[in-house]
Amino acid sequence: MQKLVLKVNGMVCSGCENRVKNALMNIDGVIKVNASSKKNLVTISLKKEVDKNLVEETITNLGYEIIKED
Numbered sequence: 001m002q003k004l005v006l007k008v009n010g011m012v013c014s015g016c017e018n019r020v021k022n023a024l025m026n027i028d029g030v031i032k033v034n035a036s037s038k039k040n041l042v043t044i045s046l047k048k049e050v051d052k053n054l055v056e057e058t059i060t061n062l063g064y065e066i067i068k069e070d
Contacts, residue, residue: 002045004043004044004055006067009065016064020062021033021035024044027055029047030050031047032044
């Protein structure tokens with residue numbers, strides 16, 4: 001199992017967390033999603049290789065911003 005951790009800006013409540021979780025769970029290969037508005041983190045557990053761009057695009061299409069780490 002693989003994990004993908006993204007910093008996400010714009011989540012402010014449990015409703016935001018649930019929107020992100022529900023959207024990401026629709027991606028084939030995603031088995032679990034934890035979203036924390038307090039930590040600005042989304043942790044995704046994957047059972048197979050998933051295109052990171054698809055994951056990021058799904059989050060940004062909901063109106064949230066991916067914070068790129070240098």
